[in-house]
Amino acid sequence: MKKLSLLLIIAAVVIVSASSFTKSKAVKTMKSGEVSFVVPQDDPAAVKYPNGAKIYKEKCVACHQVTGLGVPGAFPPLKDSDYLFADKKRAVQQVLNGSNHEITVNGQKYSVPMPPQVDNYQDAVDVINYVLNAWGNKGGTITVDEVKDIKIVR
Numbered sequence: 001m002k003k004l005s006l007l008l009i010i011a012a013v014v015i016v017s018a019s020s021f022t023k024s025k026a027v028k029t030m031k032s033g034e035v036s037f038v039v040p041q042d043d044p045a046a047v048k049y050p051n052g053a054k055i056y057k058e059k060c061v062a063c064h065q066v067t068g069l070g071v072p073g074a075f076p077p078l079k080d081s082d083y084l085f086a087d088k089k090r091a092v093q094q095v096l097n098g099s100n101h102e103i104t105v106n107g108q109k110y111s112v113p114m115p116p117q118v119d120n121y122q123d124a125v126d127v128i129n130y131v132l133n134a135w136g137n138k139g140g141t142i143t144v145d146e147v148k149d150i151k152i153v154r
């Protein structure tokens with residue numbers, strides 16, 4: 001009887017991990033350029049930075065959410081984020097190389113690591129310009145020239 005329940009547990013684990021494997025494979029095939037993206041005309045930041053908005057939808061939305069408010073305690077907000085507005089170049093660096101230390105955003109501490117998101121300066125600048133101006137943000141802009149000396153490590 002004990003053996004049978006152990007077998008059942010192993011079978012359940014195999015099924016669960018197999019289904020999450022197919023899921024992660026499905027996500028990986030959604031390369032940039034393959035995902036259909038219609039620029040939402042009611043989002044001025046998306047109209048101005050369509051590539052940034054597309055990347056946001058593909059890569060950032062799962063954690064930072066459609067609202068840009070993140071998930072309290074886990075994923076920090078990008079809407080009205082004092083941390084983002086304080087240093088635009090640091091934000092570009094974070095999407096290129098990830099971020100893995102305790103940070104304080106609007107008085108709240110976050111320590112979950114963020115993996116690298118994009119692999120080139122243009123995409124990184126586009127998505128940061130998008131978040132700097134989405135959701136009513138007035139965070140200004142940054143150019144590729146300003147970030148070219150960031151070393152991309154991955």
Ligand code: HEC
Nearest residue numbers: 059060063076077081084091099100101110111112114117
């Ligand atoms: C897997 C979840 C996840 C994804 C996907 C993700 N982030 Fe993050 N992000 C985080 C976490 C967690 C932190 C806090 C990192 C730390 O503590 O070092 C963070 C921090 C940040 C910060 C600095 C903190 C702030 O709130 O201002 C910016 C800017 C940022 N992310 C932008 C982005 C952008 C743009 C994308 C998409 C290209 C993205 N993130 C994708 C989880 C994620």
